[in-house]
Amino acid sequence: MAVVSIMNNQSRYRRPISRPDRLNESDGDLWLFQSPDSGRKFRDSDGSDNELALEDLVTCCVDGSSPHSCSLQTCERVTINVSGQYYETWASILNKHPTTLLGNPRKRIRFFDKDRGEYFFDRHRPTFESIFNYYQYGGKLRRPEPVPDDIFLRELDFYQIEKEKIELYKKEEGYVSEKMVLPENPCKRKIWLLMEYPETSFAAYVIAIVSVVITVLSIILFCVETVPWLSSHDCVNGKPNFADPYFILETLCTAWFTYEVFIRLFSCPSKIKYFKDFQNLVDITAVIPYYVTLSNLLSPDGCDGDSAGTSLAFLRVIRLVRIFKLTKHSAGLQVLILTFKASIEGLLLFLVALFVCILLFSSAIYFAELSQPDSQITSIPDAFWWAVITMEDLVTCCVDGSSPHSCSLQTCERVTINVSGQYYETWASILNKHPTTLLGNPRKRIRFFDKDRGEYFFDRHRxxxxSIFNYYQYGGKLRRPEPVPDDIFLRELDFYQIEKEKIELYKKEEGYVSEKMVLPENPCKRKIWLLMEYPETSFAAYVIAIVSVVITVLSIILFCVETVPWLSSHDCVNGKPNFADPYFILETLCTAWFTYEVFIRLFSCPSKIKYFKDFQNLVDITAVIPYYVTLSNLLSPDGCDGDSAGTSLAFLRVIRLVRIFKLTKHSAGLQVLILTFKASIEGLLLFLVALFVCILLFSSAIYFAELSQPDSQITSIPDAFWWAVITMTTVGYGDKYPVGILGKIIGSIAALTGVLTLAIPVPIITENFNKFYAHKTGRVKQALIRYLVIKKSVVVWVGLVAYIAAY
Known part of the structure; x- marks a missing residue:
């Protein structure tokens, strides 16, 4: 009689197929058996027999498309235990991938536990869920959302998944191949490393820097030479002007680019791949305009006005491709290119939908305005520009390797951990790598050991x-699961006694700000420092913080109000300082408070060096300097001279604007914003690089497109920068706009590109803001609770003293 147990998902252990003499009816599991007289039946724990089609039960042999001809007598069922999580499948399913660890019986046998009849792997459990599906459903790798890339790839390497499958997964995930293909010739190999891989040597890094500098210089020349009052002529008196500074600089730049082209072509591993590479085509295209221009100037009729002007204008446009040379040395631009390349289908869908909408609305507006005598829409194509600009404002609303241990089943002790009913299994040697933690120290964890069940039991957050279990398995890296709140996660880390430095590293990565209170050793200075720096420590400190905020706000209001013409006053009256001016009196009071804060903090601070390194303290010092400079200027003999006084005071008023940053000392919201932009600096720089490239492209394109228009408003490429910025950021002041058809097409593309470019930093800033906001508001609430407790105790003591005094 063939017997198999079908266990529920909560069971800890799975029994292998056996042939017992009689059925154990005391077990509450479902048992399938082959009865000689009644055919296929199953018996439940109540002892009742029921008819069952065996084919319905063996569909676990399915290979992903259709069930195979497998029976319980011919298929071996394999039980896999991954750190306490159990999986069962047919051996035939695993054996379809014979080169992998699980698919090769000879490879996987060393992980077999004879006593328990299972294969045990002390590995990452969430990743194995994907690997298990890989075997069941035709070898398709899908990374689970919460699993980091590095862990997933490490697990794929451990289970020896086929290289071509991993490469396919990397390609779908957007990985860039970093395989270094080198020439066989030693001399060419050295040259190729110098030109292609700046990270390989200092000389290669210097060459990369020189290449970037020359490329940027070439782009600047390209823009500056279009400015009318800075432009020069290629021909003077019918002859080429080889003494022109622009021509000399362009010759030097082109000489370097030509050198790069030939040296790369000489040393490249494959000539065919060289000409297929987009970067190399950019390098070649970047030098062609110079040589064509030079040959044109040296020809007999090269300085004829019409031919020279037409050819040179066209060649200047071609030189614009040099901006793409920057992508060779800019990781940010490479990321942008890969992003747009991977998003090409979505972008095409967006453009198709936009084109349909533009066509619909331009047609509708044309017929709607057809009967209006003063209508500006003369045709449907003419309405395209209106539709693009109108819809572009609407679109912006939507933008918002190896095993971790060398352990064998015979030499290592296996530990079972039960966390509120969830089981985990690992080797004791893995836990013992962190001896200061609760689980890593046998003496600490022994008090949680259940001798009857042979397991460690923790009634804690599952x-x-x-995450803590993964911390032990993968080198002490803490990653908070997405649905777990910060306070619970930190409380659990504290319970399991995770190393302090690991927790501090986690807090730093998560955006926590250090709350360590550094105090002076002197008792008197300590009290003063607490009063000035920590409003939550006492009621008096809270009052001082409120006063500081009020005076700062008053100072900012004065800064704004005194610029209103009908409310302004004069610093000097009849050639003498006007010390009776109300603004001067209020400014003096504010500055007196700021000066008091500076000196009292400087006197009581724990460290003078750290004091001057703190941005907030530098703001405090800068906030009082303008007043004293202004006062000394007014008290000087010629302080009330119109020109000198006006110039100096206007400059000093601008410096006073830094007082607004004093509010960050007492405003959690402003601190969150500063931390957000600080953490998002890489994303913002990437956005600025992308914006700069687009601005340069579109300003150059609009300049040459509008060059032949008599009423063009674009006089040079630098002049077109303003138009490009306003168009791409969807502001549209309307002071500059294209006139010609080609210019309007370029303007439409610029507006749409601006919408996509503006979307780059949004998710980065949003993610960091949410992270910092959650941390900061939590601390503010705790500080408020502490303050209310302090305030309540103060009120109680005051009431008690008043009661005693009264009686």
Missing amino acids: PTFE
Whole structure:
């Protein structure tokens, strides 16, 4: 009689197929058996027999498309235990991938536990879920959303998944191949490393820097030579002007670019791949305009006005491709190109939808305005420009390797951990790598050991332990699961006694700000420092913070109001300082408070060096300097001279604007914003690089497109920068706009590109803001609670003293 147990998902252990003499009816599991007289039946724990089609039960042999001809007698069922999580499948399913660890019986046998009849792997559990599906459903790799890339790839390498499958997964995930293909010739190999891989040597890094500098210089020349009052002529008196500074600089730049082209072509590993590479085509295209221009100037009729002007204008446009040379040395631009390349289908869908909408609305507006005598829409194509600009404003609303241990089943002790009913299994040697933690120290964890069940039991938060368990398995890297709140996660880390430096590193990565209170050793200075720096420590400190905020706000209001013409006053009256001016009196009071804050903080601070390194303290010092400079200027003999006084005071008023940053000392919201932009600096720089490239492209394109228009408003490429910025940022002041058809097409593309470019930093800033806001508001609430407790105790003591005094 063939017997198999079908266990529920909560069971800890799976029994292998056996042939017992009688059925154990005391077990509450479902048992399938082959009865000689009644055919296929199943018996439940109540002892009742029921008819069952065996084919319905063996569909676990399915290979992803259709069930195979497998029976319980011919298929071996394999039980896999991954750190306490159990999986069962048919051996035939695994054996379809014979080169992998699980698919090769000889490879996987060393992980077999004879006593328990299972294969045990002390590996990452969430990743194995994907690997298990890989075997069941035709070898398709899908990374689970919460699993980091590095862990997923490490697990794929451990289970020896086929290289071509991993490469396919990397390609779908957008990985860039970093395989270094080198020439066989030693001399060419050295040259190729110098030109292509700046990270390989200092000389290669210097060459890369020189290339970037020359490329940027060439782009600047390209823009500056279009400015009318800075432009020069290629021909003077019918002869080429080889003494022109622009021509000399362009010759030097082109000489370097030509050198790069030939040296790369000489040393490249494959000539065919060289000409297929987009970067190399850019390098070649970047030098062609110079040589064509030079041959044109040296020809007999090269300085004829019409031919020279037409050819040179066209060649200047071609030189614009040099901006793409920057992508060779800019990781940010490479990321942008890969992003747009991977998003090409979505972008095409967006453009198709936009084209349909533009066509619909331009047609509708044309017929709607047809009967209006003063209508500006003369045709449907003419309405395209209106539709693009109108819809572009609407679109912006939507933008918003190896095993971790060398352990064998015979030499290592296996530990079972039960966390509120969720089981985990690992080797004791893995836990013992962190001897200062609760689980890593046998003496600490022994008090949680259940001798009857042979397991460690913890009545703790289960989702958090998944991350802590991975921390032990993968070198002490803490990653908070997405649904787990910060306070619970930190509380669990504290319970399991995770190393302090690891927790501090986690807090730093998560955007926590250090709350360590550094105090002076002197008792008197300590009290003063607490009063000035920590409003939550006492009621008096809270009052001082409120006063500081009020005076700062008053100072900012004065700064704004005194610029209103009908409310302004004069610093000097009849050639003498006007010390009776109300603005001067209020400014003096504000500055006196700011000066008091500076000196009292400087006197009581724990460290003078750290004091001057703190941005907030530098703001405090800068906030008082303008007043004293202004006062000394007014008290000087010629302080009330019109020109000198006006110039100096206007400059000093601008410096006073830094007082607004004093509010960050007492405003959690402003601190969150500063931390957000600080953490998002890489994303913002990437956005600025992308914006700069687009501005340069579109300003150059609009300049040459509008060059032949008599009423063009674009006089040079630098002049077109303003138009490009206003168009791409969807502001559209309307002071500059294209006139010609080609210019309007370029303007439409610029507006649409601006919408996509503006979307780059949004998710980065949003993610960091949410992270910092959650941390900061939590601390503010705690500080408010502490303050209310302090305030309540103060009120109680005051009431008690008043009661005693009264009686």
